[in-house]
Amino acid sequence: MNTRFCVYGLKTGIIYAGDDLLEHLRMAWERCGCGTIRQGDILVLAESAVAMAEGRQVWLAEVTPCKEAEELASRYGMDPRVVEVVLQESDRVVGGIPGFLLCLKNGTLLPNAGVDQSNAPPGCIIPLPRDPDGSAERLREQVRKTWGVEVAVIIADSRTHAMRLGCAGVAIGCAGVASVIDERGRKDLFGRELHVTQRAVADCIASAAELVMGEADESTPAALVRGLDLPMTQEKGVASIDASACLFMGVALHPDPAMLRHQGKTE
Numbered sequence: 001m002n003t004r005f006c007v008y009g010l011k012t013g014i015i016y017a018g019d020d021l022l023e024h025l026r027m028a029w030e031r032c033g034c035g036t037i038r039q040g041d042i043l044v045l046a047e048s049a050v051a052m053a054e055g056r057q058v059w060l061a062e063v064t065p066c067k068e069a070e071e072l073a074s075r076y077g078m079d080p081r082v083v084e085v086v087l088q089e090s091d092r093v094v095g096g097i098p099g100f101l102l103c104l105k106n107g108t109l110l111p112n113a114g115v116d117q118s119n120a121p122p123g124c125i126i127p128l129p130r131d132p133d134g135s136a137e138r139l140r141e142q143v144r145k146t147w148g149v150e151v152a153v154i155i156a157d158s159r160t161h162a163m164r165l166g167c168a169g170v171a172i173g174c175a176g177v178a179s180v181i182d183e184r185g186r187k188d189l190f191g192r193e194l195h196v197t198q199r200a201v202a203d204c205i206a207s208a209a210e211l212v213m214g215e216a217d218e219s220t221p222a223a224l225v226r227g228l229d230l231p232m233t234q235e236k237g238v239a240s241i242d243a244s245a246c247l248f249m250g251v252a253l254h255p256d257p258a259m260l261r262h263q264g265k266t267e
Contacts, residue, residue, distance in 0.1 A: 005227035009212035042225040044209035049221035089113035107240035132173025152176030156206035169206030
């Protein structure tokens with residue numbers, strides 16, 4: 001992988017339901033001075049922009065919360081209508097803190113099932129794209145047909161991480177490049193074989209892109225990453241693991257009784 005690469009923020013203006021996302025991106029990359037798209041480029045798009053273009057927005061005035069939504073909203077200080085949408089978008093609600101529900105969705109742990117009110121029109125919330133990998137693949141295919149080049153596309157979201165302040169980019173959809181590169185079997189500096197390390201390449205690219213995309217009113221919902229020299233593939237999808245195999249979730253769901261006794265949590 002090339003260690004010298006460029007990340008261009010793509011300023012598009014507000015994207016509305018039904019907009020031609022690729023046309024927005026084309027105008028943006030021409031304005032930013034990086035020229036037309038090239039073989040091996042990687043497009044990173046904010047999930048909210050993709051979902052908005054796909055018409056995924058939900059108008060809160062049209063949402064009727066169920067009893068469970070009302071109860072959770074009261075417990076965690078949330079709008080019951082938002083909670084209703086979160087429940088509809090979740091595979092499972094794990095818990096919560098004031099203002100947020102912690103959810104499992106598509107093999108990923110995330111707050112409010114990805115339902116977002118930021119950068120949404122007033123009275124509206126935006127769930128995640130229905131099929132982020134499919135969205136990435138469709139955009140990649142459009143680029144191939146229009147410009148005749150192979151690129152990769154990553155749909156990115158910003159997430160918090162366990163016991164860390166702030167958020168960073170994470171890939172929720174990927175096409176055209178391996179989302180994870182397996183380093184097991186390689187040697188470290190002292191000749192020891194790596195047995196565990198797998199690099200979350202798509203997540204790292206998403207985080208780099210987030211630095212130029214921003215989170216507020218930058219109106220820059222996409223980035224073009226150039227110069228990484230990653231092999232373009234026909235792969236699609238972001239690798240995830242079962243909750244039981246996750247260090248954080250596994251311990252939370254099945255705490256070690258011996259550790260609880262050691263901490264004085266049990267008799």
